[in-house]
Amino acid sequence: MSSQQQTAAAIDPIMPTRARCAVLFILATLMLAGLVPTLPAEEAQESGGAGELTEQETQATYQASEVAKKPGKGEGVGAGWPQGMENYKIRFIRLNHGGVGWDDGMRKSAAEVNFLQEFAKATGFKKIARKGESHSIKLLDKYPDDGFPPFVYLTGNGVMGRVGARDTKILRQYCLKGGMLIADAGSANFHRSFTHFIRRVFPDKTLIDIADDDPLYQSPYRFPTGAPAFWHHGGRRALGIKHEGRWVAFYHPGDMNDAWKSPANNDVSPEMREAATQLGINLLFHAFVQWDKATAKARAEQ
Secondary structure (H helix, E strand, O other), rough: OOOOOOOOHHHOOOOHHHHHHHHHHHHHHHHHOOOOOOOOOHOOOOOOOOOOOOOOOOOOOOOOOOOOOOOOOHHHHHHHHOOOOHHHOOOEEEEEOOOOOOOOOOOOOHHHHHHHHHHHHHOOOOOOOOEEEOOOHHHHHHHOOOOOOOOEEEEEEEOOOOHHHHHHHHHHHHHOOOEEEEEEEHHHHHHHHHHHHHHHHHHOOOOEEOOOHHHHHHOEOOOOOOOOOOOOOOOOEEEEEEEEEEEEEEEEEOOOHHOOHHHHHHHOOHHHHHHHHHHHHHHHHHHHHHHHHHHHHHEEEE
């Protein structure tokens, strides 16, 4: 939803039709003149339609624009990363689903190591893991409600492994209580397999297109045309699943993981590598913000 649509949605819905039209006309005129500020990103309404998996052939850019909010610690949820981020151990947990390529990027190509190093440079945080780690899905059930990982990552180069009903339920509960699943397609086969899998995890929800002006693309880095497309294994648009106004799953159909790898293991441009890193930082930013709220609520209820 664009900024003008957000402003229109904020007008009292019971206002008479003629009055509403007049107000909208005045607001539009003032906006064009730069006299009325747009609504902040936090107030943006849920984007996307109610239903269909979308693969819009929209041109995207590989390059993020200037920093919208400088990555950093101790400025609060509204202005930056959650308070106390300097004390968090930043881990990169990958889910082992047992399928082809679930661990692509973990070894010599060093995708996770490279990403974590760039994350440290961008944010200034010191307590960052030296390398990624893997979990089976069932391990997510072992974490307390006030101490689960803010995000988990899932990828593959082929068909996913068999994930049973119990593990499917565990992943769903992890996401609903405040965690974020970040999934990334390494091939067209994985794309088809994952979209089937995610329907099992969320049978009551649907992958929807993430609008270009969604907060995910506004901070810390701005992506004016949404997520960079990269390799298009499953379309050009990033998709997601929302629950109670927040993204519980982000799915990139174009292999961010490959752009994180060391130069000897891919042929991406420096601009593409930078865009993939900055997109990953944005995802972690929003994952940590929603995790901070969820764990604070869990502690308050104890």
